[in-house]
Amino acid sequence: MQRTEIATLGxxxxxxxxxxxxxxxxxxxxxGVGDDAAVLDYRDKxxxxxxxxxxxxxxxxxxxxxxxxxxxxxxxxxxSDIYAMNGQPKQMTVSVGxxxxxxxxxxxxxxxxxxxxCDVYGVDLVGGDTSSSLTGLALxxxxxxxxxxxxxxxxxxxxxxxxxxxxxxxxxxxxGLQLLEREKNVFQxxxxxxxxxxxxxxxxxxxxxxxARKDVIAILAEAxxxxxxxxxxxxxxxxxxxxxxxxxxxxxxxxxxxIPIDYQTAVMAEEFxxxxxxxxxxxxxxxxxxxxxxxxxxxxxxxxxxxxIIGHITKAAFGNCLVGRDGGEVALKAQGxxxxxxxxx
Amino acid sequence: MQRTEIATLGxxxxxxxxxxxxxxxxxxxxxGVGDDAAVLDYRDKxxxxxxxxxxxxxxxxxxxxxxxxxxxxxxxxxxSDIYAMNGQPKQMTVSVGxxxxxxxxxxxxxxxxxxxxCDVYGVDLVGGDTSSSLTGLALxxxxxxxxxxxxxxxxxxxxxxxxxxxxxxxxxxxxGLQLLEREKNVFQxxxxxxxxxxxxxxxxxxxxxxxARKDVIAILAEAxxxxxxxxxxxxxxxxxxxxxxxxxxxxxxxxxxxIPIDYQTAVMAEEFxxxxxxxxxxxxxxxxxxxxxxxxxxxxxxxxxxxxIIGHITKAAFGNCLVGRDGGEVALKAQGxxxxxxxxx
Numbered sequence: 001m002q003r004t005e006i007a008t009l010g011x012x013x014x015x016x017x018x019x020x021x022x023x024x025x026x027x028x029x030x031x032g033v034g035d036d037a038a039v040l041d042y043r044d045k046x047x048x049x050x051x052x053x054x055x056x057x058x059x060x061x062x063x064x065x066x067x068x069x070x071x072x073x074x075x076x077x078x079x080s081d082i083y084a085m086n087g088q089p090k091q092m093t094v095s096v097g098x099x100x101x102x103x104x105x106x107x108x109x110x111x112x113x114x115x116x117x118c119d120v121y122g123v124d125l126v127g128g129d130t131s132s133s134l135t136g137l138a139l140x141x142x143x144x145x146x147x148x149x150x151x152x153x154x155x156x157x158x159x160x161x162x163x164x165x166x167x168x169x170x171x172x173x174x175x176g177l178q179l180l181e182r183e184k185n186v187f188q189x190x191x192x193x194x195x196x197x198x199x200x201x202x203x204x205x206x207x208x209x210x211x212a213r214k215d216v217i218a219i220l221a222e223a224x225x226x227x228x229x230x231x232x233x234x235x236x237x238x239x240x241x242x243x244x245x246x247x248x249x250x251x252x253x254x255x256x257x258x259i260p261i262d263y264q265t266a267v268m269a270e271e272f273x274x275x276x277x278x279x280x281x282x283x284x285x286x287x288x289x290x291x292x293x294x295x296x297x298x299x300x301x302x303x304x305x306x307x308x309i310i311g312h313i314t315k316a317a318f319g320n321c322l323v324g325r326d327g328g329e330v331a332l333k334a335q336g337x338x339x340x341x342x343x344x345x
Numbered sequence: 346m347q348r349t350e351i352a353t354l355g356x357x358x359x360x361x362x363x364x365x366x367x368x369x370x371x372x373x374x375x376x377g378v379g380d381d382a383a384v385l386d387y388r389d390k391x392x393x394x395x396x397x398x399x400x401x402x403x404x405x406x407x408x409x410x411x412x413x414x415x416x417x418x419x420x421x422x423x424x425s426d427i428y429a430m431n432g433q434p435k436q437m438t439v440s441v442g443x444x445x446x447x448x449x450x451x452x453x454x455x456x457x458x459x460x461x462x463c464d465v466y467g468v469d470l471v472g473g474d475t476s477s478s479l480t481g482l483a484l485x486x487x488x489x490x491x492x493x494x495x496x497x498x499x500x501x502x503x504x505x506x507x508x509x510x511x512x513x514x515x516x517x518x519x520x521g522l523q524l525l526e527r528e529k530n531v532f533q534x535x536x537x538x539x540x541x542x543x544x545x546x547x548x549x550x551x552x553x554x555x556x557a558r559k560d561v562i563a564i565l566a567e568a569x570x571x572x573x574x575x576x577x578x579x580x581x582x583x584x585x586x587x588x589x590x591x592x593x594x595x596x597x598x599x600x601x602x603x604i605p606i607d608y609q610t611a612v613m614a615e616e617f618x619x620x621x622x623x624x625x626x627x628x629x630x631x632x633x634x635x636x637x638x639x640x641x642x643x644x645x646x647x648x649x650x651x652x653x654i655i656g657h658i659t660k661a662a663f664g665n666c667l668v669g670r671d672g673g674e675v676a677l678k679a680q681g682x683x684x685x686x687x688x689x690x
Contacts, residue, residue, distance in 0.1 A: 035499050036430055036500075037426050037430045039391055039392070040387075040391065040393075041392070042387040042391075043387065046375065046384055046386050047385040047387050048383065048385075049383045049436070049438060049487070050383070050438075050472065051473055051485065051487055052440070052474070053441075053442055053476060053483060055442045055479065055483060058479060081381040082381075085382045095397070095398035097400045097483070127394060128396055131400065133403060134401075135480040136479075138442070140440065142396050142487040143382075154380050231381055232381060
């Protein structure tokens with residue numbers, strides 16, 4: 001593969017090179033890349049802002065993450081936060097810090113993934129910058145979206161007796177990560193090793209190329225349902241549910257046998273001798289939506305494809321509990337905090 | 346000084362700890378920290394977005410930059426981009442990546458600087474996150490601002506015969522940096538060394554604690570002047586002027602004896618045996634404003650305190666030139682590209 005040193009383009013040349021394919025598609029985007037700030041017109045909607053900082057070695061491992069996938073995932077994860085507010089992502093800024101290890105072609109790959117995500121989700125790339133980094137790749141994304149007045153969904157609106165719903169299935173991204181980490185450790189050093197991932201495509205795709213649930217937001221809108229509370233599942237279902245119940249001042253009760261889990265996820269958990277429910281509750285990076293709706297919507301929600309009712313909201317005094325297949329109850333716990341890593345020497 | 350390990354608070358605890366003093370002051374801020382995205386209401390204005398990624402060892406050196414100053418400067422530099430659009434900064438998100446080298450108290454210092462800047466400039470902190478980093482401090486800020494419809498100022502509006510104006514003085518931040526770098530090199534290793542900076546306070550403050558020219562935007566508004574083009578001076582006057590002229594399809598002519606330079610800057614340049622005009626034209630990090638106004642505003646602009654007319658816009662065919670004190674002309678050149686640094690082993 002060709003390798004063009006970044007210094008041959010210079011900073012402004014590099015930005016131009018990477019963003020010259022950008023087309024603006026949203027009427028709210030008045031001015032994108034190329035001035036001190038982007039200019040947006042949100043005069044008929046409310047504005048949503050979310051941001052992410054991704055650092056090599058902490059948030060991603062380039063040993064098994066192709067740069068194009070990294071770009072796609074970084075963008076999609078940000079869009080997911082906007083959908084989780086019942087909004088639509090419309091603009092994004094991307095800043096990249098890169099060391100000399102990376103060539104122009106590497107950045108092209110990264111941007112190809114970012115642009116693909118923008119295409120798929122209808123988002124305009126409107127700004128950002130590139131700079132050097134001493135230690136690898138740093139990626140910072142900010143997504144701007146719109147929400148209709150009165151229809152933005154927060155975390156704090158869940159009410160007693162509300163139904164708790166989840167889209168898609170859970171735990172697959174986490175099992176995909178376990179698989180990638182295992183292959184990396186087993187074959188460390190063998191340069192051209194190609195592990196056999198057949199039959200495991202789904203969990204790998206969930207880890208490497210997740211999608212945001214734009215479709216679920218559309219289905220809910222079509223059905224005329226505005227959830228009372230909603231979050232996307234990035235840190236794991238338990239963690240997100242605990243955010244919703246603590247901010248709403250309520251408790252919850254979810255049922256183990258209702259938690260949607262894919263077959264490949266289950267097979268992999270068995271292979272790794274891991275607790276499947278723990279993986280589904282705490283694995284994270286599913287980017288599914290968890291939301292609550294009034295009990296009166298029961299039949300409507302149950303009829304929605306790809307949405308599962310997994311439990312209900314209770315009084316705060318009842319706590320947050322998981323009802324097992326045997327009827328036993330355990331308290332829901334958030335995933336342990338991943339401790340801050342040691343600095344390289 | 347007390348040192349609290351970050352792990353004792355956990356991620357969510359850390360964010361709460363750092364942001365519990367946040368008060369929201371702008372009516373356009375509907376929801377700040379604490380959900381998937383912040384929610385803003387920009388229904389009577391247009392929205393401006395700017396973002397910055399700052400990496401330790403590349404954009405700042407903690408040997409001589411106190412964390413509180415770093416936070417203040419990082420915020421102010423972002424506000425400056427919004428003022429450069431003739432807008433008002435209103436909200437900001439802050440994401441921080443930190444290695445174990447940093448304690449909770451360090452982050453408190455950093456946030457104290459960020460919050461101080463928010464207080465001074467009337468900006469709401471509305472989101473962001475903290476994560477671990479393998480190699481020091483990474484800081485990503487996004488600022489959201491508002492602009493009045495029809496009064497947002499871009500880079501591409503400069504017209505032939507327009508006057509070129511600059512606020513404040515130039516080159517001081519660059520000379521401050523030279524001074525700090527010299528002291529660092531001379532006294533490397535001596536832990537409690539306190540260099541004598543008396544008589545050099547101004548250039549140090551310009552480097553370590555710059556201000557954004559909110560006041561200039563207010564003065565222009567009061568005088569009823571909307572510039573035809575405007576930028577803030579972060580990369581140096583030459584570089585910014587070349588952006589304005591190339592995007593506007595014009596040329597420019599500026600006069601060496603009109604470039605505003607402070608006395609301390611001149612003294613320091615002499616001490617370092619550096620070309621003073623080069624420092625003022627290419628030094629960067631002044632965060633002053635360079636803008637163009639129609640010739641008809643000449644008397645009005647000349648009467649404004651702290652604003653200097655340094656030249657005028659010409660036909661593109663005349664190029665971009667600096668007229669020296671002796672009447673000689675040289676082409677304006679942008680500062681050289683700082684090459685991408687080597688990765689640490």
